[in-house]
Amino acid sequence: MSLEIIIIGDELISGKTRDLNGWYASGCLLSNGLLVNEIRTVGDNYPSIASALRAAVKRSQVVIVTGGLGPTEDDRTTEAVARVFRRPLVLDQDLLFYIKESMDRLGLSWSPSLEKLAWLPKGARILDSNRQMCGFSISRGDCSLYFLPGVPEQMRHLMNKAVIPDLLQKHRPRVIPRNRLLKVYGMSESQIADAFEGLSDTLSAVIFGFYPSFPENHITITVRGKEDVQNDRELERAEQEIRDLLGHYVFAADEQTMEGVVGEALKERKMTLSVAESCTGGLIGHRITSIPGSSLYFDRGATVYSNRSKVEMLGVKQGTLSAYGAVSDETVREMTEGIKRVAHTGIGIAVTGIAGPEGGTDDKPVGTVYIGLSADEQTSSARYRFSGDRDKIKLQTSEMALDWVRRYLYGYPFIPGI
Amino acid sequence: MSLEIIIIGDELISGKTRDLNGWYASGCLLSNGLLVNEIRTVGDNYPSIASALRAAVKRSQVVIVTGGLGPTEDDRTTEAVARVFRRPLVLDQDLLFYIKESMDRLGLSWSPSLEKLAWLPKGARILDSNRQMCGFSISRGDCSLYFLPGVPEQMRHLMNKAVIPDLLQKHRPRVIPRNRLLKVYGMSESQIADAFEGLSDTLSAVIFGFYPSFPENHITITVRGKEDVQNDRELERAEQEIRDLLGHYVFAADEQTMEGVVGEALKERKMTLSVAESCTGGLIGHRITSIPGSSLYFDRGATVYSNRSKVEMLGVKQGTLSAYGAVSDETVREMTEGIKRVAHTGIGIAVTGIAGPEGGTDDKPVGTVYIGLSADEQTSSARYRFSGDRDKIKLQTSEMALDWVRRYLYGYPFIPGI
Numbered sequence: 077m078s079l080e081i082i083i084i085g086d087e088l089i090s091g092k093t094r095d096l097n098g099w100y101a102s103g104c105l106l107s108n109g110l111l112v113n114e115i116r117t118v119g120d121n122y123p124s125i126a127s128a129l130r131a132a133v134k135r136s137q138v139v140i141v142t143g144g145l146g147p148t149e150d151d152r153t154t155e156a157v158a159r160v161f162r163r164p165l166v167l168d169q170d171l172l173f174y175i176k177e178s179m180d181r182l183g184l185s186w187s188p189s190l191e192k193l194a195w196l197p198k199g200a201r202i203l204d205s206n207r208q209m210c211g212f213s214i215s216r217g218d219c220s221l222y223f224l225p226g227v228p229e230q231m232r233h234l235m236n237k238a239v240i241p242d243l244l245q246k247h248r249p250r251v252i253p254r255n256r257l258l259k260v261y262g263m264s265e266s267q268i269a270d271a272f273e274g275l276s277d278t279l280s281a282v283i284f285g286f287y288p289s290f291p292e293n294h295i296t297i298t299v300r301g302k303e304d305v306q307n308d309r310e311l312e313r314a315e316q317e318i319r320d321l322l323g324h325y326v327f328a329a330d331e332q333t334m335e336g337v338v339g340e341a342l343k344e345r346k347m348t349l350s351v352a353e354s355c356t357g358g359l360i361g362h363r364i365t366s367i368p369g370s371s372l373y374f375d376r377g378a379t380v381y382s383n384r385s386k387v388e389m390l391g392v393k394q395g396t397l398s399a400y401g402a403v404s405d406e407t408v409r410e411m412t413e414g415i416k417r418v419a420h421t422g423i424g425i426a427v428t429g430i431a432g433p434e435g436g437t438d439d440k441p442v443g444t445v446y447i448g449l450s451a452d453e454q455t456s457s458a459r460y461r462f463s464g465d466r467d468k469i470k471l472q473t474s475e476m477a478l479d480w481v482r483r484y485l486y487g488y489p490f491i492p493g494i
Numbered sequence: 495m496s497l498e499i500i501i502i503g504d505e506l507i508s509g510k511t512r513d514l515n516g517w518y519a520s521g522c523l524l525s526n527g528l529l530v531n532e533i534r535t536v537g538d539n540y541p542s543i544a545s546a547l548r549a550a551v552k553r554s555q556v557v558i559v560t561g562g563l564g565p566t567e568d569d570r571t572t573e574a575v576a577r578v579f580r581r582p583l584v585l586d587q588d589l590l591f592y593i594k595e596s597m598d599r600l601g602l603s604w605s606p607s608l609e610k611l612a613w614l615p616k617g618a619r620i621l622d623s624n625r626q627m628c629g630f631s632i633s634r635g636d637c638s639l640y641f642l643p644g645v646p647e648q649m650r651h652l653m654n655k656a657v658i659p660d661l662l663q664k665h666r667p668r669v670i671p672r673n674r675l676l677k678v679y680g681m682s683e684s685q686i687a688d689a690f691e692g693l694s695d696t697l698s699a700v701i702f703g704f705y706p707s708f709p710e711n712h713i714t715i716t717v718r719g720k721e722d723v724q725n726d727r728e729l730e731r732a733e734q735e736i737r738d739l740l741g742h743y744v745f746a747a748d749e750q751t752m753e754g755v756v757g758e759a760l761k762e763r764k765m766t767l768s769v770a771e772s773c774t775g776g777l778i779g780h781r782i783t784s785i786p787g788s789s790l791y792f793d794r795g796a797t798v799y800s801n802r803s804k805v806e807m808l809g810v811k812q813g814t815l816s817a818y819g820a821v822s823d824e825t826v827r828e829m830t831e832g833i834k835r836v837a838h839t840g841i842g843i844a845v846t847g848i849a850g851p852e853g854g855t856d857d858k859p860v861g862t863v864y865i866g867l868s869a870d871e872q873t874s875s876a877r878y879r880f881s882g883d884r885d886k887i888k889l890q891t892s893e894m895a896l897d898w899v900r901r902y903l904y905g906y907p908f909i910p911g912i
Contacts, residue, residue: 089530091521092703092714095513098535103509112507113542115535117516124531131549257510269566269607285538286566287505288645296510351776351797357783358769358776361797365775368851368884370799376807377797379769379779385794385837389807419803433786463600464647466786494601 077247079110080136082128083117084143084153085226096228097142104235109249110138120144125156133219138243140235143226145210147189153223154196161216163197171196174207203238211238220246253300254311258318259328260293261479262491268293271321281307282314291472292334324488327479334478335363341485342373342423349481350419351377352390352411352426354402355445359474360427375419380411390414390426403428403440409457412448423451423484427477429462431469445473447493449480456480458493495665497528498554500546501535502561502571503644514646515560522653527667528556538562543574551637556661558653561644563628565607571641572614579634581615589614592625621656629656638664671718672729676736677746678711679897680909686711689739699725700732709890710752742906745897752896753781759903760791760841767899768837769795770808770829770844772820773863777892778845793837798829808832808844821846821858827875830866841869841902845895847880849887863891865911867898874898876911 081101087093098115105112113136118124125144132139144153158165172194179186196202196212203211203222209230213222222239224231260268265288272284281301287294297314299307319326328337342349351360351374361377364370378389383402386392392410400406408428416424429445436442441461448457462472476491483490499519505511516533523530531554536542543562550557562571576583590612597604614620614630621629621640627648631640640657642649678686683706690702699719705712715732717725737744746755760767769778769792779795782788796807801820804810810828818824826846834842847863854860859879866875880890894909901908 087703087705088517089520089533090524091517091519093705094517099506099509099512101509102507106508113537114546115507117533117535119531128532264602266565266605266608267603270605285504285510285568286564287511296505353776353779355783356780357788357792358771358779358795358797361771361776361799362774362780362888365773365797365799365849366885366888370775374775375800376803377776377795377799378807379776379783379795379797381779381783381789381795382793388836389794389796418806431783467784470780470784 077110077138078136079105079112079138080114080116080132080140081112082125082132082139082141083115083226084120084125084141085117086119086150088117088143089119097224097226097231100228100232101140101142101235104232104240105140105243106253108240108244109252110243110247111253120150120152122152122156122159125153126160129156129160129221133216133221137219138247139219139221140224140239141221142224142231145193145223145225147187147192151192154192157214157221157223158197161197161214163199163214165195166198167191168194168196168202171202171207178208203234205238209234213239213242251300251302251304251307253298254307255299256297256311256315257330258295258297258315258322258326259289259332259334260295260322260325261291261327261334261475263293263322263325265293268295268322274321275317279310279314279317282310284314290468291475324483324486327482333367334475334482336367338478338481338485339364339367339370339373341482343369345485347423347485348373348375348419348421349423349425350375350415350421351477352415352424353377353379354381354386354411354426354428355431356427356470356473356477357381359470360425360477363474363478375421378415378418386411390418401440403430403444403446405446405457405459408446408448409455412450412457413455416450423449423481425449425477425481427473429460429469429473431466431473433466443469445469445476447473447477447480449484451484456484456490458490460493495528495556496554497523497530497556498550498558499530499533500543500550500557500559501533502538502543502559503535504537504539504568506535506561507537515642515644515649518646518650519558519560519653522650522658523558523661524671525673526658526662527670528661528665538568538570540570540574540577543571544578547574547578547639551634551639555637556665557637557639558642558657559639560642560649563611563641563643564645565605565610569610572610575618575632575639575641576615579615579632581617581632583613584616585609586612586614586620589620589625596626621652623656627652631657631660669718669720669722669725671716672725673717674715674729674733675748676713676715676733676740676744677707677750677752678713678740678743679709679745679752679893681711681740681743683711686713686740692739693735697728697732697735700728702732708886709893742901742904745900751785752893752900754785756896756899756903757782757785757788757791759900761787763903765841765903766791766793766837766839767841767843768793768833768839769895770833770842771795771797772799772804772829772844772846773849774845774888774891774895775799777888778843778895781892781896793839796833796836804829808836819858821848821862821864823864823875823877826864826866827873830868830875831873834868841867841899843867843895843899845891847878847887847891849884849891851884861887863887863894865891865895865898867902869902874902874908876908878911 432442
């Protein structure tokens with residue numbers, strides 16, 4: 077079945093607003109086994125809307141259109157539908173009554189522009205059985221067209237309550253494709269591509285996708301075979317092959333995150349963590365505490381931006397700072413031992429580095445970062461060199477520090493420094 | 495001139511990834527006076543790419559295509575260009591040499607899949623003069639096609655350095671529209687709409703746009719008159735009227751951020767800041783230190799997640815925690831006074847609250863947050879109630895805390911608590 081989405085709105089082709097509706101609708105359709113071929117985004121003008129509608133009914137069996145159903149003069153979708161498909165607009169007296177009633181109920185005053193909402197193309201079917209939201213569908217030969225409001229909450233509600241049930245009734249896919257997302261940290265896209273050369277040729281109906289999600293790389297596995305049971309087995313086999321090829325570089329699947337995986341591992345082992353951050357400025361703590369229930373294992377963080385704070389909060393020696401500098405292996409080791417000691421936690425981690433754009437030297441250029449971890453009376457540390465702007469250096473540092481905790485807890489080797 | 499964008503990638507028609515490139519490219523073009531007619535998003539397969547390219551060259555003079563230029567097997571754009579426009583792929587030896595050299599320079603190992611990047615359609619012009627990024631352009635009759643990588647940073651770099659200069663040389667618009675973005679915090683969209691009723695009717699050729707950007711509200715002012723000088727004057731007048739109407743709720747313009755504005759104000763006044771964070775877990779420090787040069791005014795942060803850390807790092811009294819709880823006015827006042835004292839800074843701020851989803855009570859439901867600020871021997875504090883999920887509560891808390899610093903520094907009243 078051929079399915080496309082048309083998004084209408086000047087704000088979406090002028091860089092003002094990032095699309096939410098095409099993204100949501102395509103994901104919602106896919107999770108019901110319905111694959112979208114194309115998303116087309118056009119402005120609020122008759123020629124663009126008309127040309128998109130004409131092309132769509134020629135090539136697609138299902139067309140979902142969002143936007144341009146409101147009361148203002150830049151809402152032109154309904155009129156365009158009437159003109160393109162030669163269906164005169166008809167005033168739906170029932171709908172008009174409902175609109176007036178709900179304005180009353182909300183204590184809002186009636187405005188003549190609202191009458192526009194009750195004029196629909198002849199033969200249109202209203203999607204919201206409660207008539208609280210704009211939205212209708214029409215048929216045109218073999219093609220079903222659904223027109224939804226651009227307001228994301230309303231559009232989502234109607235997708236789930238009206239469009240999806242309708243489509244599943246008409247075109248229920250016999251088999252729903254199976255998906256898995258594997259998340260990789262520490263291997264580049266081309267290293268992953270090379271590793272995939274080792275994949276067996278016997279995986280049938282399996283499609284792989286590769287998506288950089290800085291600083292991670294994500295791999296999607298999709299199985300579109302003809303039978304559910306077979307698909308489940310193929311998905312499992314493909315996932316296992318990839319995990320065997322990439323080893324402990326695969327850190328999470330589907331909705332899991334690095335900070336979530338670290339949190340789970342700490343909880344299982346009943347261990348506690350504290351963090352000393354210099355260049356990341358609090359980002360590591362922020363990520364750790366984005367996980368509900370993180371207070372079970374996260375005790376505290378010391379964001380030691382000034383040298384004085386390193387001395388006062390963590391007991392870093394003034395002599396170490398003077399001799400080796402704040403960005404040094406010696407300092408990061410004292411930071412990590414210091415935070416573990418003052419926080420009385422099982423694990424302490426620390427980072428110090430040069431996030432830039434200023435502050436680099438020949439010896440320690442921007443992006444130079446030291447990471448340390450203390451646990452079991454032992455301290456490990458390494459130097460890394462990250463590239464990119466300030467935000468990217470902070471993000472990579474936080475990811476590497478969290479990955480150190482993960483690797484420590486699972487007994488994997490750390491990603492080597494330089 | 496007719497201009498369209500084609501976005502290639504299965505992840506964008508399956509709800510996996512929200513588009514960034516079409517959004518960025520269309521905004522970037524518009525700010526140079528070039529209006530996009532349409533953004534088309536298709537999957538990584540030959541029939542879809544081919545049909546989008548064929549339709550595009552028929553109706554548009556400029557076509558910008560992003561995605562599918564990488565080394566993996568699902569990157570199919572270059573090959574599709576070769577097939578659709580019958581231009582055989584040619585190995586660019588120079589480019590191959592550059593790719594190998596830059597892999598060497600970055601200390602990365604060569605991988606055979608990278609050779610693919612050096613095969614380009616005959617007659618293609620490489621966009622990056624340093625040959626560090628994929629991307630090329632070709633001409634087809636009157637139509638110029640630009641092919642850019644899907645990686646947002648690279649795509650943005652090439653848009654600004656190669657595509658825009660090229661387009662402006664060929665199609666410079668006579669008058670460039672003027673834009674300004676004003677950022678508002680602490681007023682709802684409908685409060686802003688009401689305030690706009692007071693706007694004078696004499697602003698000609700000025701278009702306003704309203705875009706929620708949680709937890710902020712952004713207002714765009716666009717002036718599309720016929721003369722540059724007049725446009726500049728109208729833009730200035732519109733901005734001044736809005737600033738008069740909304741007062742100190744407007745905190746920034748264009749690229750400025752809340753943390754950037756706070757940083758500038760601290761620097762100008764040569765004042766220093768320290769932060770004690772409980773529910774935000776480090777987010778406030780992270781935002782402050784996202785600004786280059788923030789070490790000039792940011793001394794340290796104490797992320798005091800456990801009660802013990804509040805006592806040990808900030809000197810909060812055990813009795814206060816027992817009597818009033820960690821989320822209380824009494825505790826936030828001791829936190830803010832504590833961090834200011836231990837950090838020896840001019841200003842100390844503190845936050846404590848319930849980010850959820852667990853931990854709420856009847857008296858202090860999820861979203862209850864206390865904010866405190868100490869400076870000049872005085873401490874202010876207030877209670878707020880934020881809504882939304884954990885991430886949204888953390889984000890609103892960080893925004894309110896930063897807004898407190900801004901308002902303190904400018905002498906504006908704080909947004910009232912509950």
